[in-house]
Amino acid sequence: MAEENRPGPRTDSDRENARDRSNVHSNRRRNILIGLVVLVVLVVGSLLLWRYLSSYESTDDAQVDAHLYPISARVAGYVTKVNVGDNQFVEKGTILVEIDPKDYEVAIEEATANLMNAEATAQSLNITVPITNVSTSSQLNIATSGVEDANTAIVTAETQVSAARAQLEAAQATDVKAQSDIGRYKMLIEKQEVSQQVYDQAVATAKASAATVAAARDNVAAAQQAVQQAQTRLKQSQASQENAVSGLQEVSSTKARARAAIANVQQKRAALEQAQLNLQYTRIAAPVSGVVNKTVVVGMNVQPGQQLLTLVPLEDVWITANFKETQLKEMKVGQRAEIHADSSGRTFRGHVDSISGATGPLFSLLPPENATGNYVKIVQRVPVKIVLEPGENQDHQLRPGMNVVPDVYIR
Secondary structure: OHHHHOOOOOOHHHHHHHHHHHHHHHHHHHHHHHHHHHHHHHHHHHHHHHHHHOOEEEOOOEEEEEOOEEEEOOOOEEEEEEOOOOOOEEOOOOEEEEEOOHHHHHHHHHHHHHHHHHHHHHHHHHHHHHHHHHHHHHHHHHHHHHHHHHHHHHHHHHHHHHHHHHHHHHHHHHHHHHHHHHHHHHHHHHOOOOOHHHHHHHHHHHHHHHHHHHHHHHHHHHHHHHHHHHHHHHHHHHHHHHHHHHHHHHHHHHHHHHHHHHHHHHHHHHHHHHHHHHHHOOEEEOOOOEEEEEOOOOOOEEOOOOEEEEEEOOOOEEEEEEEEHHHOOOOOOOOEEEEEEOOOOOEEEEEEEEEOOOOHHHHOOOOOOOOOOOOOOOOOEEEEEEEEOOOOOOOOOOOOOOEEEEEEEOO
16 A cells, blocks of 8 residues: 555656646746836836926917017108018118108208307397496496485585575574664764764674675575586486486396397207207118018108018017916926927927916906806916026027927926
8 A cells, every 4th residue: 555655756747747837836926026016117107207297387378479679760751772671680780771861961951050040149149238238237337326426415405505594594683683773873873872983883784794694695596506406417317327227128138139049049959959860860770680571662751650660689589388377386486497399399498587467368458357147267377488598599490479388397
């Protein structure tokens, strides 16, 4: 029995079956290990992909923007030259359009002649005014002094008249007494009650008093004549003063004319400067470097403010990206950005310059009104300005209006 239970010698098939079972177990373990590795790789890759995709915000609603410079005429005239063609790149200061300058050259000559005439008139008035002013002021001072002297002379003469009248009254009183004494002494001498000498003395005294009265009358008349003469001088001085005042008024009028002449000079000078500016405006220069889009041709008669062409400055372009409001949570000024151009497939470097203060629809002609009963919430878009790093657009591949896809890295 023991010999019957012993395993017999292994055959080749048994050994092959054993190897197959061993290979199956090995393949199973290897497949499990590969599966685990693939799972780990998928998990790690998913995490890395999620982390990468969440590190930036992107939008395809973005275009290249730039300031377009409309070039218009500042003066009216006939276009004689157009020095540029469509889509031509020009440097700042290049003469783009020339307007016929002949009318404005004639205007400068006319303004120059008017200015010279006004300057000559103003110069003659400025020379006349000081001379007239000095002469009239001197006459007024003399006349004023004469009026004061005449008033003083009148007061003095009237005082002398009063004194002469007082002397006349005293002399008359003395003369009356002397004449009365003569009458009394004449009666007394007839009666021989007084001597002849006393009578003669009384007669002499009466004659002296009469002479004194006559002299006093002459003094009064002379004093009155002095008063009249002083009054005459006063009238003459007052007339001279009035004439001097009239002269001063004339001087004031002359000064006013001189000021008007000076103002006229300034006006003519301003007209000349304006004419010179108008002549300069006949040559229209490029305010910036850029590409030309023209609508003007030779032979046009243009008016002030009429647009002739447009300059597109390719040196100063930026990206206006309309991000969803849900994408702005972690977006900040200064964050790095990559701009993918649809036209060339090239990637440009830039950064966030600013974020608009309102959503795009609010700047439209008819902003949306949400105060209705059928309101549907729509995710709004906010314009974000992205500027290029220096030297990124030196070849001018980015043109205003092109579509781009910007990626803003928020982490």
